[in-house]
Amino acid sequence: MSALLALWDASLALAGSTIAALVILLIARLIGGRRGDNRDRIRQQLTRVLLTGETEPGGSSRLHAEIAADLTAELAELVRGSDRERFLRNAEALGVTTALRRRLRSATAQDRLTAAEALALFPGDTGREAAIALDDRNPDVRLGAALALAQNHIAPPAAELVRKLGLGTREQSMLVISLMRDLVETDPRGVEAMLYDEELPDAAKLAATDALAASGMVENAPLVAWMAGAAKHQTELQPRIYRALGRIGHPGGRDAILEGLGSPEWQVRSAAAEAAGKVGLTEAVGPLAEALGDAHWWVRFRSGEALAKLGRTGRDRLGELARNGSPLAREAASATLAERKLA
Amino acid sequence: MSHVYPDWATDWMLHAAAAIAFVVIATGLAQTFFNILQLLFAAAALSTRPPIPRSATLWRRYSDQAPSISLLAPAFNEELTIVESIRSLLSLQYPDFEVLVINDGSRDGTLARVIAEFGLERVERFVDNSVEHAPIRGFYASDALPRLLVIDKENGGKADALNAGINACRTSLFCAIDADSILEADALLRVVRPFVDEPHLTIAAGGTIRIANGCKVDSGRIVDVALPTNFLALVQIMEYLRAFLMARLALGKMQVLTVISGAFGLFRRQRVVEVGGYSHGTVGEDMELVLKLHRHMRDLKLPYRIEFIAEPVCWTECPESLKVLGRQRSRWQRGALECFAKHRDMLFNPKYGRIGFIGFGQILLVDVIGPLVEVLGYLLLPLLWALGLLALPWLLAFLAVTFTFGVFVSAATLILEEIQLRRFPRAYELAILTLIAVLENFGYRQLSNLWRLQGWWQFLRKQQGWGAMTRKGFGSAG
Numbered sequence: 098m099s100a101l102l103a104l105w106d107a108s109l110a111l112a113g114s115t116i117a118a119l120v121i122l123l124i125a126r127l128i129g130g131r132r133g134d135n136r137d138r139i140r141q142q143l144t145r146v147l148l149t150g151e152t153e154p155g156g157s158s159r160l161h162a163e164i165a166a167d168l169t170a171e172l173a174e175l176v177r178g179s180d181r182e183r184f185l186r187n188a189e190a191l192g193v194t195t196a197l198r199r200r201l202r203s204a205t206a207q208d209r210l211t212a213a214e215a216l217a218l219f220p221g222d223t224g225r226e227a228a229i230a231l232d233d234r235n236p237d238v239r240l241g242a243a244l245a246l247a248q249n250h251i252a253p254p255a256a257e258l259v260r261k262l263g264l265g266t267r268e269q270s271m272l273v274i275s276l277m278r279d280l281v282e283t284d285p286r287g288v289e290a291m292l293y294d295e296e297l298p299d300a301a302k303l304a305a306t307d308a309l310a311a312s313g314m315v316e317n318a319p320l321v322a323w324m325a326g327a328a329k330h331q332t333e334l335q336p337r338i339y340r341a342l343g344r345i346g347h348p349g350g351r352d353a354i355l356e357g358l359g360s361p362e363w364q365v366r367s368a369a370a371e372a373a374g375k376v377g378l379t380e381a382v383g384p385l386a387e388a389l390g391d392a393h394w395w396v397r398f399r400s401g402e403a404l405a406k407l408g409r410t411g412r413d414r415l416g417e418l419a420r421n422g423s424p425l426a427r428e429a430a431s432a433t434l435a436e437r438k439l440a
Numbered sequence: 441m442s443h444v445y446p447d448w449a450t451d452w453m454l455h456a457a458a459a460i461a462f463v464v465i466a467t468g469l470a471q472t473f474f475n476i477l478q479l480l481f482a483a484a485a486l487s488t489r490p491p492i493p494r495s496a497t498l499w500r501r502y503s504d505q506a507p508s509i510s511l512l513a514p515a516f517n518e519e520l521t522i523v524e525s526i527r528s529l530l531s532l533q534y535p536d537f538e539v540l541v542i543n544d545g546s547r548d549g550t551l552a553r554v555i556a557e558f559g560l561e562r563v564e565r566f567v568d569n570s571v572e573h574a575p576i577r578g579f580y581a582s583d584a585l586p587r588l589l590v591i592d593k594e595n596g597g598k599a600d601a602l603n604a605g606i607n608a609c610r611t612s613l614f615c616a617i618d619a620d621s622i623l624e625a626d627a628l629l630r631v632v633r634p635f636v637d638e639p640h641l642t643i644a645a646g647g648t649i650r651i652a653n654g655c656k657v658d659s660g661r662i663v664d665v666a667l668p669t670n671f672l673a674l675v676q677i678m679e680y681l682r683a684f685l686m687a688r689l690a691l692g693k694m695q696v697l698t699v700i701s702g703a704f705g706l707f708r709r710q711r712v713v714e715v716g717g718y719s720h721g722t723v724g725e726d727m728e729l730v731l732k733l734h735r736h737m738r739d740l741k742l743p744y745r746i747e748f749i750a751e752p753v754c755w756t757e758c759p760e761s762l763k764v765l766g767r768q769r770s771r772w773q774r775g776a777l778e779c780f781a782k783h784r785d786m787l788f789n790p791k792y793g794r795i796g797f798i799g800f801g802q803i804l805l806v807d808v809i810g811p812l813v814e815v816l817g818y819l820l821l822p823l824l825w826a827l828g829l830l831a832l833p834w835l836l837a838f839l840a841v842t843f844t845f846g847v848f849v850s851a852a853t854l855i856l857e858e859i860q861l862r863r864f865p866r867a868y869e870l871a872i873l874t875l876i877a878v879l880e881n882f883g884y885r886q887l888s889n890l891w892r893l894q895g896w897w898q899f900l901r902k903q904q905g906w907g908a909m910t911r912k913g914f915g916s917a918g
Contacts, residue, residue, distance in 0.1 A: 241491065
């Protein structure tokens with residue numbers, strides 16, 4: 098009998114807790130709705146204050162500072178130049194920086210990230226305080242803070258960021274490339290030094306190389322030499338290295354690209370073919386024509402694309418292959434010519 | 441009520457009753473345990489999800505690094521809605537994407553409408569032939585709309601159309617969607633996140649599907665989220681909340697996700713090509729693709745991740761008639777059974793690790809034996825009671841626990857939704873959904889199980905085909 102009673106008790110407990118939770122939820126929503134109306138009113142007032150600097154009666158409570166901090170996080174990025182400076186001065190006067198510092202210690206990762214991003218917008222030492230988040234327990238907060246600091250040109254040296262974020266080891270995000278691009282603007286030598294750090298993984302080095310090459314702030318030849326050297330090692334990075342070589346377009350990458358066209362890995366052959374087209378490597382016409390009969394579609398497609406980019410020589414070769422090539426090459430060549438209306 | 445049976449018959453009936461009761465109770469307990477586990481994991485997933493930058497920040501961050509995406513939108517006889525759907529897709533916020541609309545041999549004026557509306561011309565395209573599909577009749581594009589490509593092919597079904605899109609796309613990622621669904625403007629930016637954060641691991645990611653019935657739609661965008669008045673649509677809102685905000689979120693957290701909805705999923709093209717693309721001859725092609733990816737990666741012994749992300753939302757129209765809903769549900773059941781049967785060697789196979797034990801265990805419990813046992817329970821428990829083999833107080837107590845637990849799970853999902861996502865703008869809508877969570881147990885739940893049994897029957901008879909899915913179209917929704 099006790100088991101039967103236990104079943105009924107379980108039902109009652111489930112039903113009771115469900116009803117209680119939902120009633121609490123509804124009450125919380127209703128109270129939240131009323132508070133939301135009040136917050137909306139304060140938001141409207143504070144938006145005016147932040148944008149114009151006009152002071153309005155309405156108090157300077159912690160709630161005001163919190164709402165102003167939200168508004169700063171939302172709006173500060175949208176204003177530029179002297180307007181932003183004025184906006185941030187007004188925000189500081191409203192106690193926003195104090196609220197953001199408090200949020201850097203919040204239990205919620207979302208709050209800590211938003212606070213670090215917003216704080217980094219402030220000039221001088223206030224902005225640098227966002228660097229606290231580089232030691233955050235959450236990797237997304239760490240990376241977000243690094244991106245915000247680098248974008249505002251107040252990031253610590255590249256070597257320190259590499260260590261704190263574990264770039265290329267714990268942190269594999271593609272956003273590291275964006276981070277490097279921002280870092281290069283303030284610390285090109287620091288980023289360049291990463292290439293010579295033997296302990297640094299190749300993924301981080303490649304991001305650094307890519308950023309350095311795109312910036313034009315350092316000599317390209319050593320970067321290309323590093324990439325050409327790295328391209329020889331059969332790693333997952335090879336295709337990325339070839340794409341980077343294509344983007345840079347430096348003649349120093351020529352031999353590596355030609356070598357890549359003969360790689361046993363189709364991903365590398367495809368990336369090398371793409372790079373050959375981007376660089377305008379006319380010496381590659383022969384290997385590219387051969388690659389048009391490759392067993393892998395991506396290699397055929399990239400080779401056709403590259404040949405079409407290589408001027409008359411490439412297009413003539415495509416025409417010739419469309420007539421006399423192997424079945425695969427014939428199909429690839431005719432389709433490439435037809436798609437580009439070159440037939 | 442008193443009955444007189446021979447001793448052997450009484451013994452036999454008692455043993456049978458005990459065995460049946462054991463199976464029903466054991467399955468019920470296992471399902472209850474798994475539901476509680478899912479709720480805990482879903483709560484953990486929501487509370488530990490990566491912090492989300494605002495859309496403007498997302499855009500700034502990802503504008504350089506977000507990989508190009510091809511949106512594959514199969515269309516079959518969608519003359520009435522296709523133009524608005526394409527406009528909506530072309531207006532998505534994402535740095536680099538291409539929309540590939542695949543006209544799967546529509547018998548109405550779908551293709552002509554698109555060509556005329558967007559000023560398309562016939563073009564040539566060099567396409568891959570890695571995955572199988574029915575012949576392509578032509579490609580249509582316009583210089584004025586470089587992001588749009590229409591593929592006209594012979595009819596072959598949704599999986600076939602998606603395969604044609606996979607062969608024609610030239611990006612490392614593709615997003616499979618339903619042409620008649622509505623993606624939120626920043627859905628691609630949000631769903632691509634694991635591919636940016638962990639490019640070396642992520643091979644697939646799915647987002648949330650929500651019901652658009654009752655919502656106000658303007659120019660292919662949801663402008664006001666509201667509840668429908670149709671009871672069936674309301675019940676489906678609760679079902680979708682449970683399916684996505686509890687089950688898939690939890691399974692994603694456990695890394696045992698076995699399905700990414702065909703209406704919205706992002707995949708690494710190369711991995712999909714390696715498994716032969718979408719399979720023909722099954723109505724559960726979306727589930728089957730995910731299972732094939734798990735098998736492939738486990739066979740290769742490579743680390744990988746298949747993620748579910750709650751924030752990106754795709755809105756879809758759900759059936760409002762019993763007939764259409766019944767067809768859809770029996771088809772889903774048949775699809776799950778087909779996938780389970782095809783990959784049954786993965787079940788409890790140590791080679792497939794957590795997928796074999798938890799992922800397939802969940803399919804076995806929920807999709808394979810779940811409807812059978814529940815219907816068995818509905819039929820036999822009253823029968824056993826009528827035969828005097830089950831005491832009424834016990835019957836009522838079991839039913840009470842079953843129903844209150846069902847309501848508890850729904851309410852817990854609503855709480856998760858409210859705390860973490862809060863998509864319902866009005867408080868009374870939560871109250872309505874709570875009421876629906878109670879009412880669905882009386883009639884709808886039983887009917888749903890009958891549809892699933894129908895799916896079982898179709899599976900056993902190896903019945904093929906989708907059946908007609910009648911939609912009102914968003915123009916009339918809300």
